[in-house]
Amino acid sequence: MYKLLALDMDGTLLDNNKTITGPVLEAIRQLVFNDVHVTIATGRFPASVWLHAKYLGLNFPLVALNGAVILDPITGSELHGTPIEAQIARKIAEYIETTDSYVHFYGYNILFVKELNDMNKRWPYANVVIDPNKELTEDNYRGQVHHIQVNPVGQLSSFLAGTDNRVYKSTVINENPEVVDALYAEFSTWKELEITRTGKRRFDINASGVNKKTALQKVCADAGIAVQDVVTMGDYDNDLEMLKWAGLGIAMGNGNERAKAAARAVTASNNEHGVAEAIRKYFFS
Structure with missing residues (x-):
């Protein structure tokens, strides 16, 4: 089984109403219960990532601001940051x-x-x-x-x-x-x-050099997780690097064509519980 699932937020984890649907919530909590690491990798603020991670029950370092910040999932404090000069x-x-x-x-x-x-x-x-x-x-x-x-x-x-x-x-x-x-x-x-x-x-x-992939490389190195054991999911251009890098990159059905081209698989849209579908297929099949 894969060891880490990294999720973009808008257009991926969240539906078009910016909510986490029931099936997605249940699937993620089941992964965590089965000791699979789940993280969020997004362009949003650290606080937004932390609040959503608490709601989901995540306990793995989180990625915010397109990879410029890695934060603690429990306290929300900065573990690593790369600012613009x-x-x-x-x-x-x-x-x-x-x-x-x-x-x-x-x-x-x-x-x-x-x-x-x-x-x-x-x-x-x-x-x-x-x-x-x-x-x-x-x-x-x-x-x-x-x-x-x-x-x-x-x-x-x-x-x-x-x-x-x-x-x-x-x-x-x-x-x-x-x-x-x-x-x-x-x-x-x-x-x-x-x-x-x-x-x-x-x-x-x-x-320069800051993106979701480079941040995930760091957290995986710290946790001893090999790239082939990582699944990433996203829908837009700021997800391209991590989709291409991961052992399995999955684009959302609502994703743009560049995201779909960068990924190895495509799941249902964010409004059709695409994250839950992918979890069932690639983690629990």
Whole structure:
């Protein structure tokens, strides 16, 4: 039997309502009960990964911010981190400030933004463990949303030039896909960076060499798990490296064509309990 299952979150572990379906929850808990390691590897905040891991009952190191952070599943504290070099983060902000695009930067559970807007002030709510029976309000999720802060700092380049806060990831967003394409092409030439598509209107920036695969390589080396004993599951471009690397990479039925091409197998979609289907087929068949 495989020894480790590593799951992307959005579009994989979570359905389109951002919830963990009953069959997926049951299948994962059965794996853990049978002493198979399960981890999460995502672009989300450490706190979001930790909250979902607690809900699932996971006890293996977790991967956040596209591999920039490895965290303890029990305490949520950082075990290993690879931030973007401070002067490079400042240069990213300076370049974006010459365009008409939006950018923000991720600290450890802090989102640094120029100013609050309708999108970023709701960011903590996009990271909680959602109960489909509860409206997404502060009163209903007070015990979770406080784990993530949104910090308006004014001009980001000036803030990044003077702060001691480490930043692990940046996200660039523009409603015009052509502008996103041009910015993606520009930052792809910066050797200090790792650039990953996360949608037609957005992409993520990490330090060079940071991705989910490299983080999983580290946690597997620490745990003595060979690559052939690892199963990874994902649906989008920030999953490609780990899908190609693992002993068995599985793409979601809702995944894009690049994810499916990188994987050795394809399961059902996230809305059809694809994670549970894969667990039944590859772990308990």
